[in-house]
Amino acid sequence: MVKRTRFDATDCPVARSVDAVGDWWSLLIVRDAFDGSRRFGEFQRDLGVAKNILSARLRALVDKGILEHTDSDYVLTEKGEALFPVIVALRQWGEAFSFEPGQPHSELLDRRDGKPLRPIEIHAADGRLLTPADTEVRKL
Amino acid sequence: MVKRTRFDATDCPVARSVDAVGDWWSLLIVRDAFDGSRRFGEFQRDLGVAKNILSARLRALVDKGILEHTDSDYVLTEKGEALFPVIVALRQWGEAFSFEPGQPHSELLDRRDGKPLRPIEIHAADGRLLTPADTEVRKL
Numbered sequence: 001m002v003k004r005t006r007f008d009a010t011d012c013p014v015a016r017s018v019d020a021v022g023d024w025w026s027l028l029i030v031r032d033a034f035d036g037s038r039r040f041g042e043f044q045r046d047l048g049v050a051k052n053i054l055s056a057r058l059r060a061l062v063d064k065g066i067l068e069h070t071d072s073d074y075v076l077t078e079k080g081e082a083l084f085p086v087i088v089a090l091r092q093w094g095e096a097f098s099f100e101p102g103q104p105h106s107e108l109l110d111r112r113d114g115k116p117l118r119p120i121e122i123h124a125a126d127g128r129l130l131t132p133a134d135t136e137v138r139k140l
Numbered sequence: 141m142v143k144r145t146r147f148d149a150t151d152c153p154v155a156r157s158v159d160a161v162g163d164w165w166s167l168l169i170v171r172d173a174f175d176g177s178r179r180f181g182e183f184q185r186d187l188g189v190a191k192n193i194l195s196a197r198l199r200a201l202v203d204k205g206i207l208e209h210t211d212s213d214y215v216l217t218e219k220g221e222a223l224f225p226v227i228v229a230l231r232q233w234g235e236a237f238s239f240e241p242g243q244p245h246s247e248l249l250d251r252r253d254g255k256p257l258r259p260i261e262i263h264a265a266d267g268r269l270l271t272p273a274d275t276e277v278r279k280l
Contacts, residue, residue, distance in 0.1 A: 011245045013234025014171045014227055020238055025156045031154045035277040054147040065237075076272075079237050084272045085260040086233060087154055089225040094153025095217050097205075098160055105151045107278045117270065118263040120225040125255040132216075132224045135257065137175040138247045 011140045021083070025049060026057050030066065030080060031087050038073040089120050093115050160204050161223070165189060167196050170220060171207065171227050178213040185198045229260050 007138055010016060021027050029043055037043050044054055058074055061067040066080040076083075099105050107116060122130045142168055150156060161167055169183055177183050198214055201207040204218040216223075231248055239245050247256060262270045 008269070012171070013231045013238060013245050015168060015234075016238035016245075017230040018164045018167060020234070024163070027158060028155060029269070031152070034272055035279075038240075081272055082233055082236060085229040085262060086226065088262055089229045090157040090262075091153045093222055093226060094155075094157035096222060098153060098156035104280050105153050105156075106280055108275055109278055110268075110270065111274055111276050112264070112268075113266070115265040117275065118265055118267070120260055121231075122225060122228055122260070123258040124250045124252070125258055126253070127258070128252075130250065130257065132174055132221055134251055135248055136193035136251050138249055139175075140244050140246055 017086075020058050021066070022057065025053065026061055026066075027087075027090075029054075029061060030076070030083055033067065033074065033076045033080065034084065034087055038075060040072070040074070043074070085120065088117065092117075092119055109113070117119055157226075161206070162197065162200050162204070166201055166206075166231075167227075169194075169197055169201060170216070170223055173207065173214065173216045173220065174224065174227055178215060180212070180214070183214070225260065228257065232259055234255075241269065 021030070025047070028047060032043050034105070035046075037046060037060070040054070041051075043058070044051060047054065049057075058067065058069075061080075062069050064079075065077055066083070067074045068077050086132050088108065095105065109116060122135075124130050124134075128134075150159075161170070165187070167172070168187060172183050172186050175186075177186060180194070180198070183189075183198070184191060187194065189197075198207065198209075202209050202214070204219075205217055206223070207214045208217050208220075228248065235245065236276075249256060262275075264270050268274075
C-alpha cells in the first residue's frame with residue numbers, strides 16, 4: 001500500500017480539499033451519489049471496484065462528513081452536496097477535451113427542460129468575468 | 141507501485157477528466173502553474189515532492205496536453221487553463237469546509253480590486269440557478 005501524502009496541514013484550500021476528498025475513487029463515488037446511487041451494490045456495479053476498496057472509501061467519506069450512512073443508504077451530506085461545482089467542472093472539462101466531436105457521453109441535464117447546463121464561469125465579486133490571468137494567489 | 145485504474149474508455153466525462161489529470165499530485169502541479177510556478181525547482185519547492193515523482197508527473201501532464209514544456213519552463217496550455225474552474229471549485233470547497241472560522245489560508249483574489257472571487261454557481265442554459273436536485277444525469 002502506497003502511503004498517501006497528507007495535505008491537511010497546508011494553508012492551501014485546494015490541497016486541503018484534495019486531502020478531504022481522499023482519492024479519485026472517492027471523487028467518483030461522490031459523482032455516483034450525485035447521479036442517484038445510494039446502495040453499496042449500486043456503487044459497486046457502477047464503479048466495478050473491489051468490495052474492500054469501495055468499503056474503505058465509503059467509510060472514509062462518512063468519516064470526513066461527505067456521506068452519511070443511514071440504514072443501507074449512503075447519502076450526500078450538505079458538505080458532500082457542496083462538491084457539486086467540483087463535479088460539474090470536471091464534467092465540463094471532460095466534455096470539452098476528452099471526447100471526439102460527436103462521440104457520445106453521459107450528460108448532466110437540467111431536469112426542467114432537459115438541456116445541458118451553462119458552462120461554469122468564474123466571476124469577480126462585482127460580477128466581472130475572470131480569466132486565470134485576472135487573478136492572483138495571495139500566499140501566507 | 142499500485143496499478144492505477146484507467147477510466148479513459150468510460151462514457152462519463154468526470155471519469156475521463158480524472159484519468160486525464162492523472163492523480164492529486166498532478167492536480168496540485170496544475171494549481172501551482174496557475175499560481176505562477178514555471179520551473180521544475182519552483183514546483184519542487186512548493187510541493188516538497190520527490191524529484192522522480194515530480195518529473196514523471198510533469199512529463200505525463202505534457203503528454204496529456206495540459207502543460208507545455210518550453211526551454212526550462214512548464215506553462216499551461218489552453219487545455220490546462222481550462223482546468224481553472226476545477227481548481228477554483230476545489231479551493232472554494234476547501235475554504236468552506238477545511239478551515240476553522242478565521243483560520244488563515246492562501247487566497248485567490250481578483251487582481252483588479254484584491255477581493256475574493258464570487259462563489260461558483262451552477263446555472264441552467266436559460267440562466268436559472270441550479271442545485272444538484274434540479275439536474276439529472278442521462279447515461280448512455
